[in-house]
Amino acid sequence: MWDTTTNGEPINNGKFTTITISGVDNPEEVLENCKSIVTALLNHSKTKPTSDKWLTLFPEKVVKFASQLSFEDFGYDTFLFSIQSIVSDFQDPNLREWEWYSSKVNESGFQITFAGWFSFRNYWMIHYQMIPYSKFTIENNDSIFNPKVIKDVISYKNFTF
Secondary structure (H helix, E strand, O other): OOOOOOOOOOOOOOOEEEEEEOOOOOHHHHHHHHHHHHHHHHHOOOOOOOOOOHHHHOOHHHHHHHHOOOHHHHHHOOOOOOHHHHHHHHHOOOOOEEEEEEEEEEOOEEEEEEEEEOOHHHOHHHHOOOOOHHHEEEEEOOEEEOOOOOOOHHHOOOOOO
């Protein structure tokens, strides 16, 4: 699955979303964790969103991050979701209008290109690895932007791993 387009190739036509992450210490690890998450979601698409199995399928750091979120955090950082909601969204064909197209690691970050529309509801797979939104640049067919929230949970909360 990951072997066909792994060098950051651009999409020549059609809808696309490219997420560029810059200024991170461990880009290879974060990108591999993203691939692991998508693989788990695809391989276990029949597993109910409420199943505890997801807590063992996702990378430990992602699960620990999610488990430390409070009700107040969801009010400040509008891109936060529970594991159950994340899985439910992925299993909803109306919300998953994308496929992983290409990815590459560069000197201080990485880039992922998705064919189709990659919803903001999926930024969690990067953010839950302690990557603040200030490191994100999102490009789609007609715009380039940085995600904005009231307050990035990473900026005020101390997570333990």
